[in-house]
Amino acid sequence: MKKGLFISLVVASLVSCGQDTEVVDLTVWAWNRNVDILTDAISRYQSEVDATFSANVTSFSSNDVNTKVNSAIEQLDGTQIADILLGDSIYMRSYFAKWSDLFVNFYDYGLTETEVNQFLNSAVELVTYQEELLALPYGIGPTVVFAYRPLWNPTVLEDILTNGWTWDDYIEYGLEIKENHPNVYMSAYNLKTDDRLYRTMVSQYGEMFLDQHLSVQVGNATSILAMNKINEMFNKGVLGQINSGDFRTQMVEGNIAAQVHGFFVGGQLKTAGPNTSGDWAILPLPSWLPGENAASITGGSYLYVNNTIANAKKSKAIEFVKWYTLNVENSLKGLEIGGIYSPLLAAYDSDVYLNGEDAFFGNQKTLADTARFSKDALPIYPSQFFAYNLNQFVLAQEAILFNGTAIGTALLAARRNIINNIEANS
Amino acid sequence: MKLTHKERAFFSFILVGFLSLFVTFRIVPIGYTLWRSFFTVYQGEYIFAGFKAYYHVLSEPIFWQSIVNSFIISIMYVVLKIGALIVVGEWLIRHPNLQLWFVKIAYIPTIIGGFVYAILFRYILDSNGLFASLVQNPQLFNSILFHQLLFAMILLWMSFGISLLMYLNRRKHLEKSLIELSLVEGANAFQRFRYVIFPHIKSVIYFIVLLSTIEVFTEIELPMNLTFGGPRQSTITFGYLNYLSGLIFGNFGYASASTVVFLLILFFLGFLIKGIYETIQKTR
Amino acid sequence: MKPFKKLVNFYVFFIFSVMSLFPFFYLWLGSTHNNSWIFSSAINLQFGSSFLDNFVSLSTRYPIVQIFFNSVLSASLVTLSSILLIIMFIFATIFIHRSISRWLDAIFILFMFLPTTSHFIGSIYTISILQLRDQFLAMVIPFLINLRIYFYLKQEFNVLPSEILEALAMDGASAGQVVYQVFFGIYKEKLIFSMFLLFVSSWNNFIIPLNLISQTSQFTFPILIASLADPLNYFIGETFLALLIQTTPLILGYVYFSKNIQIHGSE
Numbered sequence: 002m003k004k005g006l007f008i009s010l011v012v013a014s015l016v017s018c019g020q021d022t023e024v025v026d027l028t029v030w031a032w033n034r035n036v037d038i039l040t041d042a043i044s045r046y047q048s049e050v051d052a053t054f055s056a057n058v059t060s061f062s063s064n065d066v067n068t069k070v071n072s073a074i075e076q077l078d079g080t081q082i083a084d085i086l087l088g089d090s091i092y093m094r095s096y097f098a099k100w101s102d103l104f105v106n107f108y109d110y111g112l113t114e115t116e117v118n119q120f121l122n123s124a125v126e127l128v129t130y131q132e133e134l135l136a137l138p139y140g141i142g143p144t145v146v147f148a149y150r151p152l153w154n155p156t157v158l159e160d161i162l163t164n165g166w167t168w169d170d171y172i173e174y175g176l177e178i179k180e181n182h183p184n185v186y187m188s189a190y191n192l193k194t195d196d197r198l199y200r201t202m203v204s205q206y207g208e209m210f211l212d213q214h215l216s217v218q219v220g221n222a223t224s225i226l227a228m229n230k231i232n233e234m235f236n237k238g239v240l241g242q243i244n245s246g247d248f249r250t251q252m253v254e255g256n257i258a259a260q261v262h263g264f265f266v267g268g269q270l271k272t273a274g275p276n277t278s279g280d281w282a283i284l285p286l287p288s289w290l291p292g293e294n295a296a297s298i299t300g301g302s303y304l305y306v307n308n309t310i311a312n313a314k315k316s317k318a319i320e321f322v323k324w325y326t327l328n329v330e331n332s333l334k335g336l337e338i339g340g341i342y343s344p345l346l347a348a349y350d351s352d353v354y355l356n357g358e359d360a361f362f363g364n365q366k367t368l369a370d371t372a373r374f375s376k377d378a379l380p381i382y383p384s385q386f387f388a389y390n391l392n393q394f395v396l397a398q399e400a401i402l403f404n405g406t407a408i409g410t411a412l413l414a415a416r417r418n419i420i421n422n423i424e425a426n427s
Numbered sequence: 428m429k430l431t432h433k434e435r436a437f438f439s440f441i442l443v444g445f446l447s448l449f450v451t452f453r454i455v456p457i458g459y460t461l462w463r464s465f466f467t468v469y470q471g472e473y474i475f476a477g478f479k480a481y482y483h484v485l486s487e488p489i490f491w492q493s494i495v496n497s498f499i500i501s502i503m504y505v506v507l508k509i510g511a512l513i514v515v516g517e518w519l520i521r522h523p524n525l526q527l528w529f530v531k532i533a534y535i536p537t538i539i540g541g542f543v544y545a546i547l548f549r550y551i552l553d554s555n556g557l558f559a560s561l562v563q564n565p566q567l568f569n570s571i572l573f574h575q576l577l578f579a580m581i582l583l584w585m586s587f588g589i590s591l592l593m594y595l596n597r598r599k600h601l602e603k604s605l606i607e608l609s610l611v612e613g614a615n616a617f618q619r620f621r622y623v624i625f626p627h628i629k630s631v632i633y634f635i636v637l638l639s640t641i642e643v644f645t646e647i648e649l650p651m652n653l654t655f656g657g658p659r660q661s662t663i664t665f666g667y668l669n670y671l672s673g674l675i676f677g678n679f680g681y682a683s684a685s686t687v688v689f690l691l692i693l694f695f696l697g698f699l700i701k702g703i704y705e706t707i708q709k710t711r
Numbered sequence: 712m713k714p715f716k717k718l719v720n721f722y723v724f725f726i727f728s729v730m731s732l733f734p735f736f737y738l739w740l741g742s743t744h745n746n747s748w749i750f751s752s753a754i755n756l757q758f759g760s761s762f763l764d765n766f767v768s769l770s771t772r773y774p775i776v777q778i779f780f781n782s783v784l785s786a787s788l789v790t791l792s793s794i795l796l797i798i799m800f801i802f803a804t805i806f807i808h809r810s811i812s813r814w815l816d817a818i819f820i821l822f823m824f825l826p827t828t829s830h831f832i833g834s835i836y837t838i839s840i841l842q843l844r845d846q847f848l849a850m851v852i853p854f855l856i857n858l859r860i861y862f863y864l865k866q867e868f869n870v871l872p873s874e875i876l877e878a879l880a881m882d883g884a885s886a887g888q889v890v891y892q893v894f895f896g897i898y899k900e901k902l903i904f905s906m907f908l909l910f911v912s913s914w915n916n917f918i919i920p921l922n923l924i925s926q927t928s929q930f931t932f933p934i935l936i937a938s939l940a941d942p943l944n945y946f947i948g949e950t951f952l953a954l955l956i957q958t959t960p961l962i963l964g965y966v967y968f969s970k971n972i973q974i975h976g977s978e
Contacts, residue, residue, distance in 0.1 A: 064675075067675070068674040068675065071673075071674050071675070071677035072674060074468060074677065075468055075673070075677060075678075075679035076679075077471065077472075077473070095677060096677070098469070098470070099468050099469060099470070099471075099677070100468065100470065100471040101470070101471075102470075102471050103471070193655065193657045193658060194655055194657075242568075243553070244549075244552070244553045244556075244568060245549060245550060245553040245556075388675055388676045389676045392671075392676070396659065396660060399657060399658060399659055400659055403658060404569070404658075404659060418488070421486070421487075425479065425482075425483040425486075425487075426467070426483075426678070
């Protein structure tokens with residue numbers, strides 16, 4: 002009997018040699034709700050596509066992901082990062098100039114133009130470097146306004162949804178709300194570290210800290226215009242400061258009337274304040290002038306594949322990333338679990354995006370509305386120096402808002418430092 | 428004491444092992460830092476940059492600001508610490524029955540990690556947190572002096588226990604007869620402290636000043652988790668700038684060059700403090 | 712005046728205790744509440760009812776038992792290995808290679824005053840080169856050398872009366888027995904104090920592990936806390952709970968060992 006068992010084992014092992022039953026364990030880095038989204042996706046991929054695929058998702062803050070990628074690049078050691086990582090569009094671009102070979106060029110692995118054209122063009126442009134596509138879009142961050150209904154007149158909300166509004170209207174409504182609710186702000190951030198509002202405003206004109214030719218835009222006319230508006234909001238008490246940066250808690254407490262932020266915050270609100278369901282509305286961004294384009298997409302997240310890993314792992318990782326990002330069903334699942342807005346054009350034609358009503362937002366067709374608000378967004382160009390530029394800008398913002406420094410003086414000082422940094426690192 | 432051949436071989440092995448670890452994890456990293464300060468990364472290669480990073484460091488305002496910030500905070504910290512040590516220490520000397528309990532309680536914050544305090548105080552000191560509810564002065568949260576003083580006070584709170592222990596250890600070896608003699612001679616409290624107590628404890632004070640100064644310059648956890656370097660970069664210490672430039676801005680060359688420059692400043696500072704101390708010694 | 716002085720002493724002691732211990736009380740409070748309490752403008756120092764919710768939520772997202780075990784194991788290994796290594800190294804330098812001891816001490820003093828930032832980037836590089844990234848040993852091996860403990864123990868050993876060593880030699884004690892009798896006998900309290908400091912230092916190790924460990928299964932508690940304390944995070948009750956779990960073992964350990972620690976300080 003023992004002989005029979007031994008022979009069976011030998012035969013089984015010989016048979017299995019001819020089959021690809023090897024389980025390949027991949028590492029994935031992600032943050033917040035994306036951990037749940039990717040864990041769910043991995044599970045479905047295993048059951049629907051490849052039973053030998055196995056991956057562990059580790060939760061890191063996006064800051065930690067950036068520091069680890071920085072460390073890997075500065076030491077030219079690709080083994081220090083995960084096999085698949087979720088990266089933002091802004092910080093990650095700074096790595097392309099230093100070591101673009103760290104990330105897989107999807108064009109080298111069978112990705113066709115037809116497949117690429119399924120994504121929003123501006124999303125693809127952000128991760129294209131020297132004609133190489135270094136990541137695939139996972140989610141985009143159209144910027145919208147989260148309005149807390151109990152603080153608003155429903156007629157006003159309806160008017161904004163239909164006809165839009167301007168930044169001056171935003172301030173005016175903010176002052177009206179503040180008369181009845183003195184502790185409420187229209188928006189609130191940690192203005193000492195967060196450039197969200199400024200970034201939103203300048204991106205409406207297609208600007209950022211630098212343009213695609215590395216010309217500095219901080220301190221130009223648009224920059225001064227935006228900073229003036231922010232300063233006005235802050236001085237009138239319409240814009241609030243939160244030292245901890247946790248505006249979500251303030252939102253669910255009803256202390257913020259119209260937070261300007263990325264669409265993904267909707268998913269976070271559902272987790273942080275489930276008992277506020279029905280109290281929210283998504284409004285378009287205010288424009289600078291009546292009837293002007295107000296769209297802004299200033300962020301997004303992408304799935305990168307480590308190009309330095311073994312070929313067997315790499316091909317598995319690429320297949321998974323392509324399956325996830327090119328599949329409308331996956332993007333709908335990402336929306337359902339974590340509120341991630343799809344970068345796939347086909348998703349916008351789905352029933353969920355066209356007709357889906359969200360009870361959390363008072364049965365508003367949030368996806369259709371957001372698509373409508375964001376369709377004319379202009380591309381922006383975060384550079385390899387983004388982290389430094391952001392640091393210089395928030396320093397200027399802090400000096401203006403909290404120290405009374407003249408706007409021109411502060412922005413020009415930031416501009417000078419940004420230029421010096423580019424020259425020193427060129 | 429005579430050792431057998433085997434014992435000698437074993438302890439020689441230990442010696443080599445210890446020194447190997449020391450070289451690997453202390454000397455090699457510093458060597459790498461020095462080497463790295465001359466190189467930058469571009470398109471997947473190390474490019475020799477010469478002294479470019481050093482020039483960038485020396486011409487960058489934030490580097491000098493971090494040195495100045497660290498200097499200002501260390502002055503606040505050292506003054507508060509030495510003052511508190513002398514006041515509390517002398518009070519405890521007069522109340523020996525309270526010494527043990529006092530030191531035990533003061534020592535508790537010492538054993539907790541700096542990042543724990545930083546995160547905890549971040550929420551306590553939030554503009555919508557407990558401290559704001561008590562103080563009701565929003566301008567305080569924009570005050571540079573407030574944040575630098577806060578920084579110094581949290582560091583003091585974290586390290587007071589161990590410093591108090593060192594102080595009392597040294598202080599209690601002072602013979603009571605000397606104090607009694609000074610009383611007989613008619614010395615007042617200040618004279619007793621200046622001529623009897625201080626000469627006895629000055630070596631400990633010098634040691635604490637040196638360590639405390641280095642502590643402030645190299646502090647990372649408080650700015651990283653509590654102040655984020657603000658307001659207006661007033662709490663960016665050299666240690667935090669090093670971390671920012673290396674791992675956030677992704678510039679190891681700059682971070683390495685700034686480390687080398689800082690070490691030179693540190694040596695200078697060490698010699699300066701030593702020189703001041705010896706000068707004070709000689710003038711007595 | 713005596714009762715008045717006693718009252719003053721009591722109040723000073725009381726205020727100092729409150730100042731020292733209030734943050735830990737607040738930590739405990741925070742772990743029983745959710746976000747809205749922490750940012751509530753009203754001063755409310757009552758315990759909440761969200762402790763279990765925070766615990767369940769935290770343990771769902773992270774394997775906190777495994778992470779706690781990693782912290783305990785790495786800190787314990789560093790403590791035991793480091794103290795043995797340091798003791799034997801002291802013995803080796805004093806009894807075998809006395810001539811180089813002075814030179815070594817001069818170099819060690821120099822490095823003792825060098826800040827972590829001077830070798831922080833280099834340490835990450837060295838540990839990566841040794842393929843210790845994401846390995847449990849990355850939390851142990853680089854931290855075996857503790858120069859402050861070395862000098863502390865060596866200083867104590869230097870003042871040991873030579874008669875004790877001579878007596879032990881006359882009794883035919885081997886080197887190992889001498890080490891045992893001296894460090895585990897005569898200097899037992901100082902050894903316990905040193906081991907406690909080593910444990911605390913390793914338990915609170917934050918910056919370098921944060922940049923070396925990427926897998927959740929290898930996390931220690933400081934790395935977990937760094938992940939939770941991300942400003943974009945909004946699970947603040949969980950963050951307080953994690954901070955509480957990080958600090959409680961240290962405080963309990965201190966309460967237990969404080970007698971040994973303070974004997975040294977109160978001589």
